[in-house]
Amino acid sequence: MTVLDTDLRPAEPPRYVVFWQRYRRNRAALLGLGLFAIVVLMALTAGLVDPGDPLRRAGLPLLAPFVDAANPLGTDQLGRSILSQLFYGARISLLVGVVATLVSIIIGIVIGALAGYFGGWVDDLLMRITEAFQTIPNFVLLLTLVAILGSKIEWITLAIGIVSWTAPARMVRAEFMSLRNREFVDAARNLGVSNTSLIFREILPNALPPIIVYASVIMALSILLESALAFLGLGDPNYASWGNMIGQGRAVLRTAWYCSAIPGIAIVLTVLSFSLLGEGLNDAMNPRQKQ
């Protein structure tokens, strides 16, 4: 008479299908995904749009957009094509965003996981270090690091990663503290699983969703930090980057506004895309937070 408890429910669709269904519900997140796809496409097709060096002279200086067919978005004061700089700049922005985010997330996970899992003096020590980093304003620390390391693009990326790991470390720590006392962790420990496996195989996968969501925020911040450095003239001069473009366009802002406005719009849209993407990921990964 009663339904036997052992009857299984119908199988659910695979995880990525469910994920996509949830993500799709948020229109803004779809817009974010679209913008992100455009930026990626720009980075990928930069070589096709302009096979040469984006920093070479391509025409008369300070051509307005939509005047010259060879330079559709105009040229800056040195006669470099804004369009090809924009495309190559997308590469730099993405590279900086992704690598700096990875660096900061990895440092954050290791420190946060150790502090949250072991607690006690390990936690005290690691959290004091984290707080020491948090008390120094991000950008000041970044300027110092770049001043010490030099303004090669690799160092800049690493420095951005180093200044932004504190927030993910605190998040991972909080997640670990709440997860480490769950019964499934005890169950695994009771099977004889080692601490390393408990941290990385049992707890970490469960702690990741909020971290991944936050990664999109860090990515947006990294791009902004890189642009800010370039704006101050501390960017790597050997690469076309959006920040460099704005920094140089500033000198001719009143006569040729488009030199800074076009890369400015690109930065705004890219950062916006990451932030919308993050919101969509949040809806898809933590569906219970919103009704």
Next chain:
Amino acid sequence: MTADTAPILTVRDLRIALPEGADRPFALQGLDLTVHPGEIVCMVGESGSGKSLSAGAIMRLLPEPHVHVAGGKIIFEGEDLLAKTEAEMRKVRGNRISMIFQEPMTALNPQKTVGWQIDEVLKLHMGAKRKERQAHALEMLKRVHIPDPESAYNAYPHQISGGQRQRVMIAMALSLSPKLVIADEPTTALDVTTQLQILKLIRDLQKEDGAGVLFITHDFGVVAEIADHVIVLRQGEVVEQGPADQVLNDPKHPYTQALIASVPDLLPPPPKPVTTLPVVLKGTGLRKTFAARGGLLTGKRKAVVAVKDLSFELHQGETLGVVGESGSGKTTVSRLVTRLLDADAGAVEVDGTDLLACTPRELRGMRKHIQMVFQDPMASLNPRKRVVDIIAQGPIVHGEDPDKARARARDLLELVELSPAAANRFPHEFSGGQRQRIGIARALAMEPKVIVADEPVSALDVSVQAQVLKLLADLRDRMNLSLLFVTHDLRVAAQLCDRIIVMQKGEVVEAGFTAEVFANPQHPYTQNLLASIPGRTWTPPYRKTDAA
């Protein structure tokens, strides 16, 4: 009971719609019920039967618009509640209909004193002066038998015990002499001895005031204790209703029969001659104190003794029950013997090796001999792993070939009566009982000498509980397992355990064969526990589970 007087509450053909994508379109389909003055109507059902939503509908507290009333009538003292505006409803709630919730800790505001919270209700509806209100509140606290009402009036919710909090909730609910009281599982979160007191209290106060009570519960023992009239719900449909005596002792509907047959009876198994068998697990002089870690400025708090000098022996093929109320230290015992917690003193010998003296490396090797089934089936399986990997994990850690371990995991699924299709799914796709079966399979995968089960069925519905208990008993007999079974539920202990240890405040107050302890308890605490089992005088009529 008092069918000639006009009913307080009449519900006709109530239907509650669920949002799209739920497992069924209606949470409740055609509920009819009547509550007369001075009558206690019990609504019984398993989780998901829609019993709490019907209470929400009567109070008009459904999470609208997702869940809303789709049809029917709710007539309270001649007025249609569904036609009332929100402002009119506010005058009814708390005043003429009041509610007692399941979890008194979350239903009370932790920031305000008990007195403030009772006063708030009175301020809204009574319209009397402050002095009068306070006098009335104190009077109510006295009526619910709170010792020292004055100090309780000024206490914060965390300063009084769980039972007293529930008394405060009852005082609040009854303070305005409502015509109808809705009690939603009011004793589920309480210990048995407290539960009995609260049930008696509700019964007495309701007799004095002549209010009608709609009592929601999942526990047939509680029904037997308190109900005049019973309504059995299943998946939103009423399957049976009638006078308590008739439904309990002569259920007509097969579902009711099955539910009642699932209630474990209080007949312990005959004593097994276990004492001659070899001892597989032996605890001696176990002690655990939880030292509260004081902050920099707060200073040290007093340490709590969870387990005080516990010794026991578990024989091969035997089931030893550890019973006691919350705070008795029984869960700590389960963590000590598996060394998930480190004991302060004592020894735990598994087959002659002291687990507590092992180095971390030795301990990891020893763990395969003593496995555990956990309490919360939702929390004890890693949500990001497939079932087959969860079960095979232990053997793989201990060096078994991964492919072989997975193949054996599939066999184990069959052993716990789950379809092999379950292997590649994730834990959230299973019901509570099924997850608990997976937990059992995980423990069995290690071929342990001892299984420690910490309240393995307390989170499950009765019918599921009966099935899981039966599985455990079957496996134990077939594989000659030794079980250390921790539970608060004496009915469950009676079903499964050969011997029991009764614990109170970290100490063993009584130990012996289950049948003997149940028949002739020596310690006053054990006597009190046994006397508090809800519905102990009611023996469920014998019916086979598959009667239909």
